[in-house]
Amino acid sequence: MSxxxxxxxxxxxxxxxxxERLQIIVAQRRRGDERSDTLSAMEKDILxxxxxxxxxxxxxxxxxxxxxxxxxxxxxxxxxTLPEDK
Amino acid sequence: xxxxxxxxxGKGGVGKTTSSAAIGTGLALKGxxxxxxxxxxGLRNLDLIMGVERRVVYDFVNVINGDSNLNQTMIxxxxxxxxxxxxxxxxxxxxxxxxxxxxxxxxxxxxxxDYIICDSPAGIxxxxxxxxxxxxxxxxxxxxxxxxxxxxxxxxxILASKSKRAEEGKDAVKxxxxxxxxxxxxxxxxxxxxxxxxxEILAVKMIGVIPESQAVLRASNVGEPVIxxxxxxxxxxxxxxxxxxxxxxxxxxxxEEEKKGIFKRLFGG
Numbered sequence: 572m573s574x575x576x577x578x579x580x581x582x583x584x585x586x587x588x589x590x591e592r593l594q595i596i597v598a599q600r601r602r603g604d605e606r607s608d609t610l611s612a613m614e615k616d617i618l619x620x621x622x623x624x625x626x627x628x629x630x631x632x633x634x635x636x637x638x639x640x641x642x643x644x645x646x647x648x649x650x651x652t653l654p655e656d657k
Numbered sequence: 658x659x660x661x662x663x664x665x666x667g668k669g670g671v672g673k674t675t676s677s678a679a680i681g682t683g684l685a686l687k688g689x690x691x692x693x694x695x696x697x698x699g700l701r702n703l704d705l706i707m708g709v710e711r712r713v714v715y716d717f718v719n720v721i722n723g724d725s726n727l728n729q730t731m732i733x734x735x736x737x738x739x740x741x742x743x744x745x746x747x748x749x750x751x752x753x754x755x756x757x758x759x760x761x762x763x764x765x766x767x768x769x770x771d772y773i774i775c776d777s778p779a780g781i782x783x784x785x786x787x788x789x790x791x792x793x794x795x796x797x798x799x800x801x802x803x804x805x806x807x808x809x810x811x812x813x814x815i816l817a818s819k820s821k822r823a824e825e826g827k828d829a830v831k832x833x834x835x836x837x838x839x840x841x842x843x844x845x846x847x848x849x850x851x852x853x854x855x856x857e858i859l860a861v862k863m864i865g866v867i868p869e870s871q872a873v874l875r876a877s878n879v880g881e882p883v884i885x886x887x888x889x890x891x892x893x894x895x896x897x898x899x900x901x902x903x904x905x906x907x908x909x910x911x912x913e914e915e916k917k918g919i920f921k922r923l924f925g926g
Contacts, residue, residue, distance in 0.1 A: 584847025589803050590854045597810045597858055604814050 602639070610635050617649065626653060659767040662774050663792040664835075665816075667808030669779030671800045672837040675873055676895075677776035678706045679884040680796065683899035685740035686884070689771035692731060692741040696788035697778035698753055701745035707734065708880020709742055718746035721758035727765060736885065741770075754787045763791050781815060790821050794831040796864065796902075800838045801850040809834075810859055833864035835898065840869045841914040852912055865898030867891050868911040 614635045621628060632652040639645050664677040674695075681693035694717060695703035704710040709732045715725035720743070727743075734740035743762075746753065766773050777788035789795060795816050799809040816830045817823055823830070836855055843849040856863055872889030876882065884899075886892040890911050900907045 586844070586847050586850050586854065589850055590858060593803060593806050593810075593850075593858045596807055600810055600814060604818065608818075 602637075610637060617651075621651060628653065659763075659770040659773045660794065661763065661767075661792050662772060662794045662796060663777055663789040664774060664796045664798060665777040665785065665789055665812050666779065666798040666805070667781060667785075667812040668800075668805045671798050671805050672867070672873075673779070673798050674702050674706050674776055675877065675883065676796065676798050676835055676837065676867075677774050678703060678882040679892075679895040680899065680902070681772070681774040682734075682737055682740060682882040683884045683895055684772045684774075684902075685734070685737045687899060687903065688739070690739040690769065691772040691774065692743055692766055692770050693774040693776060694743040694788075695745035695776050696754070696784050697776065698745050698784055699747065700778065701747050703742060703776050704732075704744045705880060706877055707732075707742050707882060709734070709744075710880070713744045716744045716746040717762070718753045720762055721753065721755065727762070736881075752783055754784060756787065756790065759787050760791065781811065786815070786819060789816055789830075790819070792816075792820060792830050793822075794833065796833045796835050797859075797861065798835045798837055799855060799859070801836060801840075801844070801852075801855055806850070806855060806858060813859065813861065832861045833902070834859060834861045835865045835867065836863065837867040838869045839866050839912065841912055845914050852909075864901050865894060866909055866912050867894045867898070 614633055617635070618628070618630055618633050621633070628651065632654075634648075634650045636648045636650075637645060638648065662680070664673050664680065666673050674697075677693055681691050685691045693703060693707070695701050696717075697703075698718060701716075704713050712732050715730040717730070719725040720727055720730050731741040731743050734742065763773060775788040775792065778784040789812075797809050797812055799805050813832060816832060820830050822828060834856065836852060839852070840849055844851045850858075852863065852866055868890050870883075870889060870891035872886050872891045873883050876886055883889065883891050884895040887896070894911055897907045897910065
């Protein structure tokens with residue numbers, strides 16, 4: 572770093588920007604992969620259980636979502652839309 | 658039984674072929690019988706980097722199709738004992754690589770070789786998938802730059818889901834990160850991702866850091882794997898990488914900027 576740089580206003584480094592952006596991308600990708608394996612399998616199982624014990628529903632009437640809200644808190648959200656006339 | 662190592666990256670131009678050539682040569686220097694296979698069908702380059710382009714008669718696709726056998730096709734390196742190159746085809750398209758064909762060739766090589774290095778093409782299509790499918794270990798070549806790191810992450814995902822080991826539920830492919838074209842000066846100035854940054858983002862164990870070096874272009878110009886240039890920084894960094902690949906602890910070199918004199922420090926340059 573040259574002497575002149577000391578007089579320039581401080582900026583966040585380009586590398587730390589890059590790191591921050593990549594961490595978000597990588598976390599998203601890894602969540603996506605997990606989803607495709609575990610959550611889709613779970614979705615299928617739950618669907619079968621509902622059909623077996625309760626009512627026949629379409630496969631798109633169910634959605635399972637996993638959200639990481641904070642570091643130590645994840646929310647598993649299960650949504651089942653039942654048909655109006657039973 | 659040979660150990661199958663894929664050298665892969667997702668992104669092109671990050672140093673896969675340079676690294677495959679260096680690592681294959683380095684393992685042979687250590688006394689292991691090694692073959693490097695070029696999986697880049699249609700765009701072969703390993704033969705050039707290894708300086709054997711004028712000795713290519715048959716290629717990988719010929720072997721798969723049964724037009725030639727391995728002994729006729731593999732090119733024996735004249736500099737290092739126990740080093741062989743299996744060149745890619747220049748003409749056919751990449752769908753020529755069938756899973757059964759590749760498996761048959763790898764099985765045959767496994768009987769006599771210690772290491773099989775698979776030099777993957779860029780991208781995530783057939784050629785790249787075939788190169789990594791049978792791997793025991795993967796060396797993911799990454800530049801300290803956003804698009805390369807993202808593509809490496811993508812490849813790590815594919816290794817974890819689409820390799821033979823993943824499909825059969827065996828032990829996962831052993832992943833290593835090889836950081837290439839590293840420029841310690843730019844890292845220090847905050848313009849480039851550091852070794853620690855990339856490790857933290859990808860959460861994979863580092864196996865080597867190769868500095869951005871004049872020696873790499875020089876080596877490719879003359880068709881000599883850069884690891885044979887033992888005077889060069891890149892050559893030495895690859896030699897260290899081989900030690901780590903063989904399980905030895907080696908200090909990292911060339912990851913700090915060279916000390917500059919007081920004059921340069923004050924006035925830049």
